[in-house]
Amino acid sequence: MILIDKPYISDFLLKTIKDNNFEIISTKEAKSMINDDALNWISENDAKHKIINNSNPLIYTNSENALTWVFNNLKETKLPNQIRLFKDKLKFRELTKELFPNFLFRKIKLDDIQTLDIDDLKLPFVIKPSLGFFSIGVHIIHNKSDWYAAQKELNYDNLKSIYPKDVMDASTFIIEEFIEGEEFAIDAYFNASGEVVILNIMHHVFSSSTDVSDRIYSTSQSIIRKYKEPIETFLKPIGEKADLKNFPLHVEVRIDEKGVIKPIEINPQRFGGWCTTGDLSWYAFDFNSYEYFIQNKKPNWDEIFKTKKDKIYSIILLDNNSGIKPSEISYFDFDMLQQDLEHVLVVRKFDFNTYPAFGLLFTETTLGNEKELKEMLNSDLKKYIRG
Known part of the structure; x- marks a missing residue:
């Protein structure tokens, strides 16, 4: 259904x-x-x-x-x-406390952020809404300068949301330790038997240590091969604790140099927002994640990778990080952008006056041509903005 x-x-x-x-x-x-x-x-x-x-x-x-x-x-x-x-990040940390006993976190009200002294907190840390979405209100704090900048932004006026209160509620925040390692997003589900089924694993790349944007997520044969089994092992006890069956989820984790996986958050009853990662599996791997969930099917990765080699498939979110107000923009030049990329599979245009992004792309990149993704990751997109 x-x-x-x-x-x-x-x-x-x-x-x-x-x-x-x-x-x-x-x-x-x-x-x-x-x-x-x-x-x-x-x-x-x-x-x-x-x-x-x-x-x-x-x-x-x-x-x-x-x-x-x-x-x-x-x-x-x-x-x-x-x-x-899962939706309430505080509840999620409580759920997984036994699995990750040394993970530090605490609750804080929005009203108390302006007076909080961070001298007693271990740096770096992350502060984010307990009920949040789309990286809104998320800050990584490395020092007092970062904290002062976060305090300026974290107020009711800046955090008024276009999302319902069950989705985005800025009245309560969570402060938690910064998780080291590379970040990955996973589409998966627990099937009728409570078994983990992995549908996609995407590397979420950042431009710097303070970047919290959703600009680029990439998947490939090497990523799936390397991380599928460790992530299945990681998810299994979480599913058992929450008694999950016939349950789809979009998971965000970090994996450190030793291969230790720690959860950032788990988004329930869906894959990636805005029909992104759920759609991408079709363009990347020729199977339909929605069908696989509803029909309780598993990808045959060995068969898939007989033909899907040497390609990187990415979601590029064209968030407005230009500093230019939407009211000063007449349009975004998607045609020019497509000329700068090897192979654009899908273009989705957003109303940038309503949402904090111009749109998103699904792209295919040949191994060895990752430079184009790096350029997009670091771009302020002004090149494509028309006043």
């Missing part, structure tokens, strides 16, 4: 729902986004009844916003509590 909500559904996910005749819940939000009566619409009441009478229902959401429907309609099930274990 599919639960659709704003802000975005891709043509690929929509086609997947239609081609497979997947049930889609007929919410007001879904109907406002999708004008197609030929889909297998199911009323909210029928959906609720069907889910409540299934101990481990199959539900995929495209958006964090859809969690509000789950909280409001499925109180009789274990889903709301399972979701909160």
Whole structure:
């Protein structure tokens, strides 16, 4: 069963729902986004009844916003509590405390940030909303200068959100130790037997030690081969603690030089936001992550890599880091941008007056041509902004 909500559904996910005749819940939000009566619409009441009478229902959401429907309609099930274990970063740290006993974290109210003395805290640390999304309000603090800059930004006016309070709530923050290592994002699900199924592993690259943007995520054969089994081993006890079955998730971790995996966060009931990483598996590896979850299937990686060699597949988020106000921008030159990249597979344009990004790309890069990704990672995008 599919639960659709704003802000975005891709043509690929929509086609997947239609081609497979997947049930889609007929919410007001879904109907406002999708004008197609030929889909297998199911009323909210029928959906609720069907889910409540299934101990481990199959539900995929495209958006964090859809969690509000789950909280409001499925109180009789274990889903709301399972979701909160992951969505609330404080609850998540409590859940995994036994697995990572030395990990330091604490709660702080937004109102107390302005008066907090960090002399007693171990540097570096990360501060972020306990309920957050899209790196909004996230800061890495290496020194007092970083802290003063964070204090200036962390206030109600700057953190007014376009997302519902179940998705983004800036009233409570979490301070936690900075996790060393390379960052990775994983699409996975726990199947009907509670077994971990990995659908994609992406390297989240940063331009500097203080960068917290979502500019580039890349996947490849070498990344999947290297990290698939360690990540399965890492996720298994988390699934057991939360009793996860038929449960999709988007995981963010860091892996240090010794191969130790530590969790940053786990996003429940979905893959990457804005239909990004869930769609990418099709373009990168020729299988459909949404189908695999609903149909309880596993990728045959050995077969996949017989043909998918020597390529890097990336998501490039064109966040507006230019310093130019949206009101001063007439348009973003996607045509010029495509000329600077080897092979753009997909272009998605956003309303940059509403969202803090111009759009995103799916790209294919030949091994040895990583330079183009590095240039995009460090670009302020002014080259493509037209006033």
